Amino acid sequence: MLMKILVVAIALALTALTCWWFFGNFDKKQAHAEIINGQQEGRVVVKGGYEPEVLYLKQGVPAEITFDMEDQTACLSRVVFPDLGVDQDLTLAKESKIVIPTDKKGEIDYACGMNMFHGKVIVQ
Ligand SMILES: [Cu+2]
Numbered sequence: 001m002l003m004k005i006l007v008v009a010i011a012l013a014l015t016a017l018t019c020w021w022f023f024g025n026f027d028k029k030q031a032h033a034e035i036i037n038g039q040q041e042g043r044v045v046v047k048g049g050y051e052p053e054v055l056y057l058k059q060g061v062p063a064e065i066t067f068d069m070e071d072q073t074a075c076l077s078r079v080v081f082p083d084l085g086v087d088q089d090l091t092l093a094k095e096s097k098i099v100i101p102t103d104k105k106g107e108i109d110y111a112c113g114m115n116m117f118h119g120k121v122i123v124q
Contacts, residue, residue, distance in 0.1 A: 030054040035061055040102070042121070046071050046079070046090060050110075050119035057123045063100045065121070069093075078113030087113075 031052040033042035040063035045051045047070035057063045067079055069090045077091045081098070090096050100108065100121055108121040 028052060030056065032056045033058070033063060033065075038062070040064065041066065042100075043068060044119060046076050049076075049117045053118070054120045054122060057100060057102050057121060059102050059105050059123050061102055063102045063123075065098050065100055067096045067098065069096070075114060075116060076112045079110055080113060080115075081108060081110045083108055086110075 028051055031042075031054075033040040033055060035041075035058065038061065040057055040061045042055045042057065042063065042065040044055060044065055045068045055065065067088070067090055069076075071077075078087060078089055079096075079098070080087045084098075084101070086098055088096055088098060100123075102123050105123050108123070109118065110121070111118045
């Protein structure tokens, strides 16, 4: 009996480790925007969610995020930034640019049109 519990415990631990390995891919989950000639360029791939989920911007540098549409589902067809009053249809072009104000530090959340998938921009 004790042996069975031990085997189950080890199996669970291995499963947890595997999940962490695959889903805890932090490189894909967050990124810093590139600064080119005094302009920040962020890039978010829309494919079954947002990649990266968290994008860091530098305060005071004009910024723009390009949403690269790789998803065919209706779910992700719109991106909504409630704080910015942005509700952009991403199906009009492969790439859609959205200007992000960087005058003050803080977090700017965005989501798909149904508020199911979430992403975040952090100005710091
Ligand atoms: Cu959705």
